[in-house]
Amino acid sequence: MPDNKILEVIGLNKRFGGQHVTKDLDFHLYEGDQAAIIGPNGAGKTTFFNLLTGRHRADSGRVLFDGREIVHLPSHLIARAGMTRAFQVSNIFPRLTALENVRSAVQAQMGRTLDLFSRADRVGAAEADEILRLCRLEQEQNTLAGELSQGDKKKLELALALAGKPKLLLLDEPTAGMSPEETRETMALIDHLNQALGLTVLFTEHDMGVVFNHARRVTLLHRGEKIVEGSPQEVRENETAQRIYLGEQQ
Amino acid sequence: MAWDAKAKRQSGGFYSTLGLSRLFLGCLGLVLLLLPVFPGEFQVVVGAEILIMGLFATSFNLLYGYMGEISFGHSAFFGLGAYTTALFMRAFQGPTGEIGYVPFLFSVFMSIPVSALGALIVGFFCVRLTGIYFAMLSLAFGELLYYIVFSWYSFTKGDDGIQGLMPPHYLQGYTHYYYFALIVVAVTLVLLWRVTNSPFSYVLRMLRENKNRAAFVGVNVRTCMLVNFVVAGAFAGLAGGLWGPFQRSVSPTLLGSMQSATAVFMTLMGGPRFFIGPLVGSAIYTALNAYLTRFTVYWPLTIGSIILIFVLFLPGGILSAVQGWIRASLGHRPKSPARMPAMRE
Numbered sequence: 001m002p003d004n005k006i007l008e009v010i011g012l013n014k015r016f017g018g019q020h021v022t023k024d025l026d027f028h029l030y031e032g033d034q035a036a037i038i039g040p041n042g043a044g045k046t047t048f049f050n051l052l053t054g055r056h057r058a059d060s061g062r063v064l065f066d067g068r069e070i071v072h073l074p075s076h077l078i079a080r081a082g083m084t085r086a087f088q089v090s091n092i093f094p095r096l097t098a099l100e101n102v103r104s105a106v107q108a109q110m111g112r113t114l115d116l117f118s119r120a121d122r123v124g125a126a127e128a129d130e131i132l133r134l135c136r137l138e139q140e141q142n143t144l145a146g147e148l149s150q151g152d153k154k155k156l157e158l159a160l161a162l163a164g165k166p167k168l169l170l171l172d173e174p175t176a177g178m179s180p181e182e183t184r185e186t187m188a189l190i191d192h193l194n195q196a197l198g199l200t201v202l203f204t205e206h207d208m209g210v211v212f213n214h215a216r217r218v219t220l221l222h223r224g225e226k227i228v229e230g231s232p233q234e235v236r237e238n239e240t241a242q243r244i245y246l247g248e249q250q
Numbered sequence: 251m252a253w254d255a256k257a258k259r260q261s262g263g264f265y266s267t268l269g270l271s272r273l274f275l276g277c278l279g280l281v282l283l284l285l286p287v288f289p290g291e292f293q294v295v296v297g298a299e300i301l302i303m304g305l306f307a308t309s310f311n312l313l314y315g316y317m318g319e320i321s322f323g324h325s326a327f328f329g330l331g332a333y334t335t336a337l338f339m340r341a342f343q344g345p346t347g348e349i350g351y352v353p354f355l356f357s358v359f360m361s362i363p364v365s366a367l368g369a370l371i372v373g374f375f376c377v378r379l380t381g382i383y384f385a386m387l388s389l390a391f392g393e394l395l396y397y398i399v400f401s402w403y404s405f406t407k408g409d410d411g412i413q414g415l416m417p418p419h420y421l422q423g424y425t426h427y428y429y430f431a432l433i434v435v436a437v438t439l440v441l442l443w444r445v446t447n448s449p450f451s452y453v454l455r456m457l458r459e460n461k462n463r464a465a466f467v468g469v470n471v472r473t474c475m476l477v478n479f480v481v482a483g484a485f486a487g488l489a490g491g492l493w494g495p496f497q498r499s500v501s502p503t504l505l506g507s508m509q510s511a512t513a514v515f516m517t518l519m520g521g522p523r524f525f526i527g528p529l530v531g532s533a534i535y536t537a538l539n540a541y542l543t544r545f546t547v548y549w550p551l552t553i554g555s556i557i558l559i560f561v562l563f564l565p566g567g568i569l570s571a572v573q574g575w576i577r578a579s580l581g582h583r584p585k586s587p588a589r590m591p592a593m594r595e
């Protein structure tokens with residue numbers, strides 16, 4: 001087991017009005033890990049990602065990323081620190097081309113947002129090409145993002161997250177809306193990123209086939225609470241997990 | 251063919267370089283340079299007005315076309331620049347109203363930092379909002395500045411405005427002032443062209459498309475919006491600085507909401523998706539204003555009808571239509587028509 005914790009969450013709480021959507025959540029992730037969060041709809045998976053990336057403010061608790069407290073940081077600083085995310089519903093820049101989408105994100109990561117006089121097509125272009133190639137979007141690089149197919153939009157979503165040179169990649173249902181073929185391709189890419197490039201990956205997923213084949217650690221959330229955590233095998237055999245979630249999935 | 255190559259290379263991009271092919275640029279430059287050769291002074295006056303208002307509208311389009319926020323108070327910075335130049339010129343003028351070249355150029359130049367500072371203060375509040383709230387707050391600030399200038403008689407001469415802003419001797423002729431404006435505006439537009447192709451401008455486009463996502467790829471949304479607001483304000487101020495000596499006077503209406511609306515009209519007429527759209531819009535608007543008022547006293551009615559026609563039938567502005575025709579004649583598949591006209595879905 002690698003010993004370096006890249007992410008450590010301690011006693012995280014979030015309420016929306018009367019809803020207690022994240023309850024005293026403890027969670028950690030080792031560097032190089034590939035882990036999944038599962039749970040029924042409304043379990044708090046997306047909220048958890050929103051809390052990690054600064055979209056929502058936690059009511060209490062701590063989030064240590066790479067040894068640094070980030071719970072109070074705004075989203076753009078968390079992204080620059082190396083935690084990026086891909087959204088469940090593709091959340092892209094529709095009237096820019098796929099290349100411009102990725103290149104602009106690369107430039108933001110490079111801290112060039114206030115560069116008023118360089119030529120945009122010459123900054124970060126090589127990285128952008130590389131990311132498009134990795135995500136198999138090079139054929140579509142000059143297509144407006146809004147005109148891409150659903151599957152390609154999800155790939156672009158992933159490409160945008162990769163443009164941030166992440167240490168930790170958060171993927172919210174990375175294969176939702178994809179064909180089986182695209183799902184296989186995308187998960188192969190994610191495995192490659194994790195195994196060859198050492199990127200730590202945390203994803204949520206409803207497709208248990210994907211979860212049990214691609215995650216080395218699985219956490220089950222239910223009503224904002226952590227119910228079970230362990231290897232895919234352990235979670236699969238856990239009775240509570242069976243009752244709450246896995247039963248209805250099969 | 252330069253057109254073809256450009257069209258192909260840029261075919262996917264939302265922003266087109268339309269009008270900046272060498273051929274077009276050469277023709278435009280030639281027309282602008284030779285404008286004073288034609289007999290009469292009127293077209294030179296109109297030409298200078300087109301250039302200065304074109305610069306103003308272009309600065310507005312940094313906010314609207316690139317960043318996707320509409321400001322109804324942009325004239326505040328135009329007026330701030332105009333008054334800055336006017337007050338500096340007043341301070342430098344001799345007893346008979348003459349002014350040296352260096353003090354004059356300095357007065358014009360000072361419109362930039364002063365309006366930038368104004369934009370920094372106003373922008374600090376405006377960038378906290380988006381959409382209609384951004385528009386309303388900018389309008390409120392514009393009106394506020396208008397009333398300050400209108401009421402502060404001891405400093406701004408209030409409703410009377412400031413008269414007698416004669417440029418130095420050599421620039422007093424309209425042809426000479428036209429060339430002066432042409433040089434300043436041309437240099438400024440080259441600078442702005444660089445800015446609109448920089449990584450910063452792509453940040454603005456990301457903000458226009460999806461502010462929320464921009465934050466998650468590492469963009470400090472408010473800071474970038476504020477910087478753009480200041481840049482736009484500074485160039486609007488420079489346009490104002492050129493305007494005062496051109497008209498020989500400034501008055502509070504330069505800060506009024508009608509002045510802001512003019513920039514909006516010009517941009518919409520020319521095409522907000524194009525760098526030179528606002529300049530083209532300024533040419534149409536200003537020329538119509540200048541020549542139609544010879545035939546009719548119903549100018550507001552006329553321009554109102556024309557704007558109506560543009561909004562209904564040429565919603566992407568004239569350049570968008572021209573681009574459509576050129577692409578069609580070059581045999582390019584028209585990009586999905588539903589997308590072309592609509593600036594904002």
